[in-house]
Amino acid sequence: MTLPIHLGTALEIIAVFCAALSGGLAAVRKNFDLFGVLVLAWATGLGGGLIRDVLIGATPPVGIADWRLLAAAFGGGLLIFVAHPRLERMRRSVIVLDAGALALFVLVGTTKGLEYDVGFLAAVVVGLLTGIGGGILRDLLTGESPLILQDRQLYAVPAAVGAVATAVAWRADVLNVWVQAAIVLGVFGFRLLSIRLGWALPTTPRRRSGPSGMMGG
Amino acid sequence: MTLPIHLGTALEIIAVFCAALSGGLAAVRKNFDLFGVLVLAWATGLGGGLIRDVLIGATPPVGIADWRLLAAAFGGGLLIFVAHPRLERMRRSVIVLDAGALALFVLVGTTKGLEYDVGFLAAVVVGLLTGIGGGILRDLLTGESPLILQDRQLYAVPAAVGAVATAVAWRADVLNVWVQAAIVLGVFGFRLLSIRLGWALPTTPRRRSGPSGMMGG
Amino acid sequence: MTLPIHLGTALEIIAVFCAALSGGLAAVRKNFDLFGVLVLAWATGLGGGLIRDVLIGATPPVGIADWRLLAAAFGGGLLIFVAHPRLERMRRSVIVLDAGALALFVLVGTTKGLEYDVGFLAAVVVGLLTGIGGGILRDLLTGESPLILQDRQLYAVPAAVGAVATAVAWRADVLNVWVQAAIVLGVFGFRLLSIRLGWALPTTPRRRSGPSGMMGG
Numbered sequence: 001m002t003l004p005i006h007l008g009t010a011l012e013i014i015a016v017f018c019a020a021l022s023g024g025l026a027a028v029r030k031n032f033d034l035f036g037v038l039v040l041a042w043a044t045g046l047g048g049g050l051i052r053d054v055l056i057g058a059t060p061p062v063g064i065a066d067w068r069l070l071a072a073a074f075g076g077g078l079l080i081f082v083a084h085p086r087l088e089r090m091r092r093s094v095i096v097l098d099a100g101a102l103a104l105f106v107l108v109g110t111t112k113g114l115e116y117d118v119g120f121l122a123a124v125v126v127g128l129l130t131g132i133g134g135g136i137l138r139d140l141l142t143g144e145s146p147l148i149l150q151d152r153q154l155y156a157v158p159a160a161v162g163a164v165a166t167a168v169a170w171r172a173d174v175l176n177v178w179v180q181a182a183i184v185l186g187v188f189g190f191r192l193l194s195i196r197l198g199w200a201l202p203t204t205p206r207r208r209s210g211p212s213g214m215m216g217g
Numbered sequence: 218m219t220l221p222i223h224l225g226t227a228l229e230i231i232a233v234f235c236a237a238l239s240g241g242l243a244a245v246r247k248n249f250d251l252f253g254v255l256v257l258a259w260a261t262g263l264g265g266g267l268i269r270d271v272l273i274g275a276t277p278p279v280g281i282a283d284w285r286l287l288a289a290a291f292g293g294g295l296l297i298f299v300a301h302p303r304l305e306r307m308r309r310s311v312i313v314l315d316a317g318a319l320a321l322f323v324l325v326g327t328t329k330g331l332e333y334d335v336g337f338l339a340a341v342v343v344g345l346l347t348g349i350g351g352g353i354l355r356d357l358l359t360g361e362s363p364l365i366l367q368d369r370q371l372y373a374v375p376a377a378v379g380a381v382a383t384a385v386a387w388r389a390d391v392l393n394v395w396v397q398a399a400i401v402l403g404v405f406g407f408r409l410l411s412i413r414l415g416w417a418l419p420t421t422p423r424r425r426s427g428p429s430g431m432m433g434g
Numbered sequence: 435m436t437l438p439i440h441l442g443t444a445l446e447i448i449a450v451f452c453a454a455l456s457g458g459l460a461a462v463r464k465n466f467d468l469f470g471v472l473v474l475a476w477a478t479g480l481g482g483g484l485i486r487d488v489l490i491g492a493t494p495p496v497g498i499a500d501w502r503l504l505a506a507a508f509g510g511g512l513l514i515f516v517a518h519p520r521l522e523r524m525r526r527s528v529i530v531l532d533a534g535a536l537a538l539f540v541l542v543g544t545t546k547g548l549e550y551d552v553g554f555l556a557a558v559v560v561g562l563l564t565g566i567g568g569g570i571l572r573d574l575l576t577g578e579s580p581l582i583l584q585d586r587q588l589y590a591v592p593a594a595v596g597a598v599a600t601a602v603a604w605r606a607d608v609l610n611v612w613v614q615a616a617i618v619l620g621v622f623g624f625r626l627l628s629i630r631l632g633w634a635l636p637t638t639p640r641r642r643s644g645p646s647g648m649m650g651g
Contacts, residue, residue, distance in 0.1 A: 030584065033634075035590050036583030050489075054271055055267075056277055059489060060489055060552040060560075065556040067555055070559075113277075118276075118277040118281075121283075122281045126281065141574075141579065143578070145359055145360035149244070150247065150249045150253050271488055272493060272495060335498075338499060339494040366474070419468050420466065
């Protein structure tokens, strides 16, 4: 078989690899065994796309059928398994890589939804789910309530903006490589900027303190 | 686009809205952020139908493609987010609304399964799952073991009875609007009656007390 | 309807029944109610095949459509519900039955993937998931992080070997009944041997003890 040199595919493989690192790290922190580390790397790297493909009827999903993506996921898991103490110290790099993976997943996922002709809204939803689904699976498999639902960070917001931008550009027939690059950089920059500036989503207002305060939110 | 005035669709939208309230409340109680509240409202309001559509091959599922249903789910989530202290006090109303949503979901879900020609048994199962799937997703996403599996309430039982009744009426070719109304009212009444009368499912018999009693159940 | 006497189907029904026992036991230990016990029996007995069928596009999945498989799952759940104290003492038998179910599920699951023409790799993955998916669902529904990811046992490894062997034999056009029997016995024997000899998967190396040791693994 020939080497995959198509740029889009290459970027997707890199995104899977980066997300797999995050899944592998979560598994190692829970003291999972080698199989558990590989499963978490796979679920985090490819779970978002798996959910997308099931929802748009693209079976079998690339997450179980494309050897390059599976190799990227398991490669990321293995790397974590053998080298995690050093990678633990690279926390800042992991955040940057993860933001890049998010941006790429959203572009790829929304585009695939549109190619399968599921409609604007469904394409935006599966684009968002491609970006955030892997992390949700990672948290559920390690016995945690998904972090993305409660940490108040702007993670899904840049993803949703990117998915809408992709679908709008597709509909306007201007989704060329420059627009794609702008969307990826936009999501990536928005995500990193929100971290640096400490932007946070609201939670429900706490009840004012008082005798009945214990019942609050 | 024209206003949706079809009665069945209108009832389904109301059912999604009611279920979304329950999901939003669960998220607020866990102190989830705004995104988490919206996701829980969506998963609880539309998760049952999403599972149904994936199982019968109806992709993309209406839970990601129909803007009216998505608007109902997110509307319910937003309402909870801004007004939850007042809604917390409406616990009794929420139970009644939830019973109505259950009844509607079962009718709609079973009918859709039959329309997709999946067979009697599969239609009953997806009808049941349409009714209870959202609550199961809600519990899993908030880190809880699903309440419906352990609270001994008759929730799935009225749903299953309604699904069987729907499929029988379909097969007998008598599923007209009056029979549909009877099924919805039957499930709704059965559910509320079981709460008022305290009917409970059995759990496994506890071991008789004694030296080895700690191993029981 | 005529009695199902086809050997392969009969074996699959037995496998579902055995897996359902394991699911029912887990539910009883959590003090789930009758409905919870039946759902856990169903999810454990048929969940792996359900995941497989969704991933290969075989809707509706047999896990909601084939009455014989559903009867086997609910029968296993009911048996546990009424007779669990005696079955608890049969722990050793349950392990043996479970190894047999694993072997059958892997053969059946991989073969079905190949019949649906999903490709070698995807068939191996769905074969593996058919074998291990039910146990993962069982653990998630009882609020546990999946045991298979952390208990260091060789459970997925024999399953993966069996799935690869099945796919290789299919491609070589030699997957006759003798080869099928050899694969099932091989997975079964490999699994039991690994338990008897105490083979274990590695976890990540613990940090050497020391002041910073608490951050390890």
